[in-house]
Amino acid sequence: MTGHSWSVPETEVVQSIRDHLDGRAGDPDGPPAVLATVVGVEGNAYRRPGAKMLLGADGEGVGAITAGCLEEDLASVAARIRETGTPEVVTYDLMDDEDDVWGLGVGCNGIIDVLLEPLTETYRPAVDALEEGRDVAVATVLDGGDGPLARGDRAYYRPDEGTLRTPDGEVATGWPEELTGPAGDLAGRGRGDTLAFDVDGTTVDLFVDGVAAPTDLVVFGTGHDVGPVTELAARNDFRVTVVGFRGAVDLADRFPDADRTLTTSPARLGEDLRLDDRTHAVVMTHNFVDDRIVVETLLDAGVAYVGLMGPRERFEEMLEAFADEGRTFDESELAPLYTPVGLDLGGGSPYQIAHSIVAEVLAVSNDRDPRHLKEREGPIHERVNVGDGDDGGSDGGGSGADADAPTQ
């Protein structure tokens, strides 16, 4: 691998997949890029099942599946797959020999299963779903046993639709019906797991890759302080919209990390933006009246998170202004509101403030109590317990994937 595009946000890996499918990257007439996906992890191997890397025929790699432990070796496997056109599952066992086993000067620790396959149009429905902001589960056959399903065969499940479909959009037949339950669950949680099903007496191993749509973060404000928030949020895979008022111009140029910019008026927010219980928002217009209208609109829309910049006293004044108009909020209505915005990290520079804001949005969107991981009770390495929303169990027959904690 000659490229150094490891440390990219996940959304950029998807963008690269799209570029290859559309012929904007790689050589459209040359061999295909190879998609490597972690399908099983045991031990200390850093990335979760579902982590992806795209290996172009030109030697460029985007994304990573470990912290440099295997990437060089994967490039040689990818070269073979480009020739044969046949998907493979490769298992690396780094448990016993962790000192520089791959000659890379980087020890790694764990067993990792990787699916490598030529990137084809069968992956496009996943890219399209993410583009549309919808969760999706990609089910890929790892081992079809003696049955008709072959390694690399694929079906899709979108929870908002509820039908298992082939990559062509047809209703999928010959796939296990009971797949839809765990697929819906994994899609919503953005987690992957290898599951075994019985299909007409044959055991079929599937990797079910739940790909959750990026979380929407809407930033209200156009001051200089919006830039670092937008930049750090984009790096953390939020889909960022910057909203300005009163004819604010050049927003797309000023905030290049935003996926979208919008100039509107406080009164028209409800029409111009899709605001729902998945929306996260940071309100930093520095204008008391604008902030007040935005906060009211967001709380009324039932968004998941509102971070309001400013001291506590300012929000108390805002509540008084609401009360003067006869508007009151009960405790549950105010639950999504965080003001002063951000985690208490100290530091007063623009980047430090932005870092604390984005850290808070990450924690809330992942439903985490942002303490030190050191202080977290219980094991941080739970196994995926498919079909069970909580973090508790370890009996789900998962492949050793982390339920929610980063794999370290």
Place this chain on the structure above:
Amino acid sequence: MTGHSWSVPETEVVQSIRDHLDGRAGDPDGPPAVLATVVGVEGNAYRRPGAKMLLGADGEGVGAITAGCLEEDLASVAARIRETGTPEVVTYDLMDDEDDVWGLGVGCNGIIDVLLEPLTETYRPAVDALEEGRDVAVATVLDGGDGPLARGDRAYYRPDEGTLRTPDGEVATGWPEELTGPAGDLAGRGRGDTLAFDVDGTTVDLFVDGVAAPTDLVVFGTGHDVGPVTELAARNDFRVTVVGFRGAVDLADRFPDADRTLTTSPARLGEDLRLDDRTHAVVMTHNFVDDRIVVETLLDAGVAYVGLMGPRERFEEMLEAFADEGRTFDESELAPLYTPVGLDLGGGSPYQIAHSIVAEVLAVSNDRDPRHLKEREGPIHERVNVGDGDDGGSDGGGSGADADAPTQ
């Protein structure tokens, strides 16, 4: 102002000051750049006292003192100061009229006092101290009353030296002796405050700008996952050193955000690095034996923070390996160790993990409990209580500076 270099780390503002002093920026034969420093804040004006902006004669600005509220107006004041060569203190009262008072479409809220002065060699000792990694307090006369001290006159105090000196390095005479106490305190905390002193019967107002040396963060490891940690730490004003082992090469190219890179061996760490109670370190070599030696060296050196990547079980194995060699650690020795490293923000992408790590280092280095600011007890806007290390008091006669919390 035509430049858009607002959202830079603080360290880049200092770098820009140095470049101007050294003639590497601006026109050495033209008018000087103007340094604007916030010397007093009341209300919601975003940046703390001590926040700086450098306004070049070419219209370029680096840094910011508000979120875009005043920067345009400051440019016109700066033009006047370039002509007269005389420092000024300008007060902006944005309390009463917060709707677009400056025609910028950004309302701001508060009273803010700004010292503007031509950038001259009298500022160089501050730049030098930071380059050397030493805390320093810069005392600048805002109002000399009827005495011999004039606005813009300057003296320096370095706590490690204990002598008040002129910009030329001479022992300062004619300055209030009792300045050294609060100057040492503010230097260590990186906070600024306006203080009044009696000098021979005349009241002299000084802005005492405590400029704490950047916090050292040493990252052990050279895997791809080191890149995002280094990048985000540099943005947050840490002075980052990346340490690799076994002839790791090209580190400076691979980690361009690091201030320094070093290739050494685990056994020689103590010689090659200055490790003390100000050092913060993240250990992510992914090699069990290397990690173990590094952790032992760091804990023995009494560093402030060690973040060790990897699951809890891995550290338990490490403790067993230490015990096998007869080495044990008591609770207080392990207090600086955080493993798994990072705050519990959820998210498993490389940037999300790096974000959680840097958030933890920020919180620990600022002695903060990283909860939501919303949940923090008591007012977040304390006044500086000079000479008192805790956060409690509001009787210190300060100018309304925030003690520790970000100004929002």
